[in-house]
Amino acid sequence: MNGGELRQRKPAADVKTELQAPNGDEPRLKHGIPMQVLRSLLLATWFNCCCIITLMTQIVGSPLYFISKKKYYAWMASTKRSFAVVITALTQWGCPTYVRVSGDNSVRGQIHIAKDGRLRTTFPERLVMIANHQVYTDWIYLWWIAYSNSMHGHIFIILKESLKYIPILGQGMMFYGFIFMARKWLSDKPRLQHRLQKLKTQTIGSDSGAPQYDPMWLLIFPEGTNLSVNTKRRSDAYGEKQSLSPLRHEILPRSTGLFFCLQQLRGTVDWVYDCTVGYEGPPRGSYADKYFTLRSTYLQGRPPTSVNMYWRRFAVADIPLDDQKGFDVWLNARWTEKDELLEQYFETGRFPSDLAGSIEVGDGDAAQLNAAESGYAEASVRLAHWTEIGRIFRVLFGLAFLCRVPRLMGLLGLSNA
Numbered sequence: 477m478n479g480g481e482l483r484q485r486k487p488a489a490d491v492k493t494e495l496q497a498p499n500g501d502e503p504r505l506k507h508g509i510p511m512q513v514l515r516s517l518l519l520a521t522w523f524n525c526c527c528i529i530t531l532m533t534q535i536v537g538s539p540l541y542f543i544s545k546k547k548y549y550a551w552m553a554s555t556k557r558s559f560a561v562v563i564t565a566l567t568q569w570g571c572p573t574y575v576r577v578s579g580d581n582s583v584r585g586q587i588h589i590a591k592d593g594r595l596r597t598t599f600p601e602r603l604v605m606i607a608n609h610q611v612y613t614d615w616i617y618l619w620w621i622a623y624s625n626s627m628h629g630h631i632f633i634i635l636k637e638s639l640k641y642i643p644i645l646g647q648g649m650m651f652y653g654f655i656f657m658a659r660k661w662l663s664d665k666p667r668l669q670h671r672l673q674k675l676k677t678q679t680i681g682s683d684s685g686a687p688q689y690d691p692m693w694l695l696i697f698p699e700g701t702n703l704s705v706n707t708k709r710r711s712d713a714y715g716e717k718q719s720l721s722p723l724r725h726e727i728l729p730r731s732t733g734l735f736f737c738l739q740q741l742r743g744t745v746d747w748v749y750d751c752t753v754g755y756e757g758p759p760r761g762s763y764a765d766k767y768f769t770l771r772s773t774y775l776q777g778r779p780p781t782s783v784n785m786y787w788r789r790f791a792v793a794d795i796p797l798d799d800q801k802g803f804d805v806w807l808n809a810r811w812t813e814k815d816e817l818l819e820q821y822f823e824t825g826r827f828p829s830d831l832a833g834s835i836e837v838g839d840g841d842a843a844q845l846n847a848a849e850s851g852y853a854e855a856s857v858r859l860a861h862w863t864e865i866g867r868i869f870r871v872l873f874g875l876a877f878l879c880r881v882p883r884l885m886g887l888l889g890l891s892n893a
Contacts, residue, residue, distance in 0.1 A: 516775050519570050526562040526868055527644050530555050533871045534651040549690070553629035556652050558868045560628035563616050565865060568858040571779035575617065577853040578829030579787035583749075587787070587831060587853045591838030595855040597625040600747060601691040604737060604792075607751040608726050608814055609697040610764045613773060614753055617783050620857050621751075622693055630691040632675065634668075634733065636701075659700070661732060668733070672740040689744050696737060698729035698807065704765045720808065725818035729811050735803045742797060748790045752814045754821040756781040786817055786827035826852070 537551035567573055577587055577595060590596040607618060615633060622628045633649075637656040640646040650656075655671045657664045675692050701707050703726065711727040720728060738748070755764040757780055764780075773779045790810075796802035821827050829851030837848045847854040859865075 511777075512775050515570065515777065519566065519774055523562065523566055524644075527559075527648065529868060529872055530558050530562070531644050531648045531651075533558070534648060536871060536875070538651070552651055552653070554867075555648075556631065557629035559648070559652075560619055560623050560631075561859065561864050561868060564620055564623055564857060564859050565862075566774065567616065567620070567779075568856070570774050571777060573617070573779045573857045574782045575620075575855055575857060576782050576784045576826070576847070577787065577855075578785070578827050578851055579831055581830045582789045583787045584831055584834045587834075588836040589838060589844050589848060589853055589855060592860070593839070593841070593844065593855060594858065594860060595621075595624045595853055597621060599625050599627070599693075599749060601627065601630070602689060602745050603693055603747045603749050603789075604734075604741065604745055605693055605695045605749045605751065606698055606734065607695070607753055608811075608818075609699045609702045610753050610755060611702055611768045612765075612770055613768060614697070614702070615695065617753070617785075617857070618695060618751065621785075627691060627693050631693045631695060632671075634694070634696040634737075657733065664733070665736065668736060669740060672737060676741065676744050692745075694737065694741070694745075696734055698731065698734050698811075699727040700730050701727070702765055703727055703763050705763060708763070721812075723811060723815045725822070726811060726815055729807050731800070731804045731807050734807065735797070735800060738792060738795060739797050742792060745792055748792060748795065750788050750790065750810065750814075752786040752817045752827065754784040754786075754818055754827065756784060756825070760822050784821060784827055786821075786829075 534552065534555050537548065537555070540548035540551055575595065579587060583599075586598045588596045588598070605618065607614060619628060619631060622631045632653055632655065634655045634657060635649070637658040640650055640654075640656045653671065653674065655668060657668070675694065676689060678688050678690060699707075699711075707727055712722045715722050715728050722728075738745075755768060758764050758767045767778075768780055796806055817827055831853075832849065832851035835848040835851065835853050837845050844854055
């Protein structure tokens with residue numbers, strides 16, 4: 477998205493009209509069937525090719541586990557950065573997405589616009605990240621936030637167990653050290669404890685050289701699943717049994733997993749970063765999953781008009797981690813606040829912001845400068861430079877070249893030299 481497009485953002489009402497078909501029931505499609513087929517072939521070919529190459533790179537580096545744990549984890553972090561490049565490039569090319577970031581005073585001075593107009597964040601190297609779960613693409617945009625912080629090789633995501641059985645992707649995520657949960661606490665607890673223990677040991681080392689623990693962003697969605705008609709109905713029924721007031725725009729969070737993570741990581745992580753995500757476009761009272769599926773976003777070319785994020789952070793030392801009930805009260809209070817933030821978003825089209833005057837803007841355009849003065853960092857999801865794509869292929873290309881060297885030497889008559 478160029479500067480001109482940023483300056484000409486459409487009002488929310490116009491966007492909603494654009495998204496809806498004339499009967500107001502189904503979203504309007506940007507691309508017809510022939511273009512969808514073509515996009516599907518191109519995007520699927522690119523994505524699957526990159527995933528296969530990334531997995532092969534992981535397999536090539538897997539013997540390092542028995543030689544040097546430090547080199548092994550550094551290798552896997554490198555492949556994780558490659559996958560972040562893949563999904564960022566896929567989004568930039570297939571479904572250009574505009575992001576508006578704001579926050580409260582706790583993240584003041586940590587969100588900026590770089591000289592080239594990209595989002596730049598300066599969150600710490602170790603944190604636990606929590607967010608409401610609107611649609612399946614949430615993790616893509618949050619991984620991109622890690623990319624804006626140069627932490628895209630150190631992100632760990634807690635996922636449902638069924639995802640590890642997806643061919644290629646599942647095996648790749650296992651190499652990444654992602655944590656898979658079966659939603660059965662008796663079996664999940666020892667597995668989670670094992671993975672968290674690994675996140676408390678030194679293997680790669682910090683870029684800053686200060687902490688004794690490796691860089692780590694642990695992402696968990698406390699709601700456990702994305703917001704939809706069915707999940708909202710079940711959440712409200714559960715809340716009624718627990719005497720909890722229903723939320724208007726979210727599912728009630730489940731506290732057990734997050735409580736255990738923070739207990740295990742206490743003393744090694746100082747902050748919990750909370751992101752409230754809102755998608756521009758769907759009419760008030762509807763759910764974003766009806767409009768922004770992976771298929772509609774990438775194949776039909778209908779990404780969100782904008783992805784809005786409101787960031788804040790909480791000191792782990794201030795969170796009640798010695799009492800499960802006290803933690804439940806704390807977490808439910810945070811989700812109630814997030815519900816109020818989403819209510820304001822649906823009323824005004826924006827989250828509030830306490831960042832006015834703190835967002836540095838490099839050589840951004842007039843729209844970015846004006847937004848920054850109001851406390852919003854606005855940018856598109858994109859790579860720093862297209863040459864980053866080369867990192868995806870460099871290992872296999874390097875191996876292919878080395879395999880060709882003896883033959884080249886023979887052809888040049890150098891084999892006996």
